[in-house]
Amino acid sequence: MTTIELYPDDVHNQRTIRQGHPSDWVNREGGDYDLVVLGGGPGGLVAAMTAAAGGHRVAMTEQRLTGGTCVNFGCTPSKALIRCARAVHDASRGVEFGFRLDAPPQTDFGSVMDRVRRMRSLSSSGDAVEVVEQAGAEVYLGHTRFTAPNTVEVEGRLLRFRKAVIATGSDPVMPPIEGLRTGEYLTNETVFSLTELPARLVVIGSGPLGCELAQAFRRLGSEVDLVSHSRTLLPNDEPEVGELIGRRFEQEGLRLHLGFTAVRAGAGRLLVQGPDGTRELPYDALLIATGRKANVEHLDLGAAGVHVARDGVEVDEYLCTSNPDVYAVGDATFPQKFTHAAMATARLCIANALDGAHRPARELVIPHCTYTDPEVAEVGLTPRRARDEGVAIDAYRLELAKVERAFIDGEEEGFGAIYTRSGSGEIAGATLVAAHAGEMISELTLAITNQVPLEALANTVHCYPTQAEVFQRIALQYAGPQSVAVAH
Structure with a gap:
């Protein structure tokens, strides 16, 4: 056995x-x-x-x-790691909320991994x-x-x-990288065995796993380089999503190498080639996150x-x-x-x-969520899929900064978008970038599954103030002043 x-x-x-x-x-x-x-x-x-x-x-x-x-x-250990990283990040934002720490929060990586x-x-x-x-x-x-x-x-x-x-x-999936030997790199199956924080981490891959762990390790204290042959993060989502997450990553100190391909690894160095030549990235740990x-x-x-x-x-x-x-x-x-x-x-x-x-x-109507901060959730027919399938859709969008609970919480970076089949109120899909997008997208999944029209979403009373109000407010854009619901 x-x-x-x-x-x-x-x-x-x-x-x-x-x-x-x-x-x-x-x-x-x-x-x-x-x-x-x-x-x-x-x-x-x-x-x-x-x-x-x-x-x-x-x-x-x-x-x-x-x-x-x-x-x-996968899901369980990665979300446990992300939660610890988010706690560290939130503690570092004290000035925004009226308190100061005597020193920046210090990560006890051993305790993090024990949890x-x-x-x-x-x-x-x-x-x-x-x-x-x-x-x-x-x-x-x-x-x-x-x-x-x-x-x-x-x-x-x-x-x-x-x-x-x-x-x-x-x-x-292991990419063809010269010099890459088994045991000299991490995958999702080995990264959670770490007991010491890598001082320098290189992540190959800009999909959900690569993005989630790159941000988490950066927040825990690693210097992080993220390499991807794609020119955007989260390439399977809407392009503006990857651009928004990319800006957040750079604000947090991640170094992005988009449009680059890893060609050779060994002795703590990764050689990558891209549109402006080659770069050599030093690392103490190399994480492969290039798909499954x-x-x-x-x-x-x-x-x-x-x-x-x-x-x-x-x-x-x-x-x-x-x-x-x-x-x-x-x-x-x-x-x-x-x-x-x-x-x-x-x-x-x-x-x-x-x-x-x-x-x-x-x-089956299947949503998905990437647990970066902010989170990215999508369901149904998005503009990218609609173009591929030749389906005409209308888009209704609202920046999260216009939703009171979002800016009260300091989580206003993001947006909500609902897509309907062109000329109708039939909800076809949605994109949500928000701090807790994974918790919120189910409302739209339920609506699509049960063919709930956008007018019904406009007339559904939402608690105030909540970030989930973004959906009702988007729906009210479609329903107009004749709707019986009232937006705050």
Whole structure:
């Protein structure tokens, strides 16, 4: 069976391992199942526990830690680190709020990372092997592979299934950099093992992970260089979003190298090439954050007759693979590689595979949020997507500086925008840049999912003062003076 190690070997990591991959676990002998789920991350857990709650006999397999990347190497530890960094940053802003510190706040990085590991162990308790078993799914730990269209093997145990779900997640993508050797760089799977703050950190990648951790480490005290072949931060979001976050980063002292490609690394130096020549960046730690790829290479999918596309397992709109008895969810197949997308596709997949729901994945309205400061959240049809799809939209926008709670809190940097299908009040999408955008975007997700028109948003009473008022005020721009709601 796979041996799991987390560094450092402290009480928090020991607890995480005990919960997610007990060393004394003994797999059952195998057998026949209504459903076998490959992968114990968010998608796999939801699929297994939903099916078990429906009365089906379910097995879930996991090679590493239950909870997957999200709990162990992604969402939970990264947000714990970001929260510590934000606390340090807020303390440094005392003059704005009428108080002074005798000295600038000093980071105890060891204590920061101890808290990160403690938060991870607390989070992983909800995804523990024991919890899955209590929910009615039988857990098998170890390497899993298909041996036939309706059979998988886990550490010598054969599991025969009526239906199966591939939920094996994704792995970091490594860029082709000369001299880059395993163990000489960090990824999301190793960065949270740090016990000492890197004096000089170079981050390669300007997507959500790269931006979030670059800002967090800068606030904790590292000198940070961020390198990206893209000419903007967060290139999958609206261009003005990346420009706004870039300005904030530079204000906080991050050095941005946009439009540059990393070509050679070694001996604490990274050589990058860009539009104005080459630059050499010294580093004590190098973090690779250049995207993710589906983790399916080890599954022997050919034995099951499952086709693989460039971006992962090939599925139809109902999440079914080329094998009618095998489905796939989350990062293993879905282009939107978010925890909540994995969970949503898992619920949909079980409804289709076991209950005959026949619901297409395009019905899902999936928001996303990048947890920089300010946060960036988007949902639905944004101008970039509308152009790509040839859809005409109207945009209604308001700067956050015009919302009282935002400037009262000193969080006025940002904006809200709602997009409607051209000539109508049908809400098609939204962009929000705000301190707590991730907490606020669900109102627009709910509206789009349930086809709530913009007039209804204008007529919805919001607490005053709140930053969420930005949505009502934008809606009032559309509804006009005939609306019964009154903006402050």
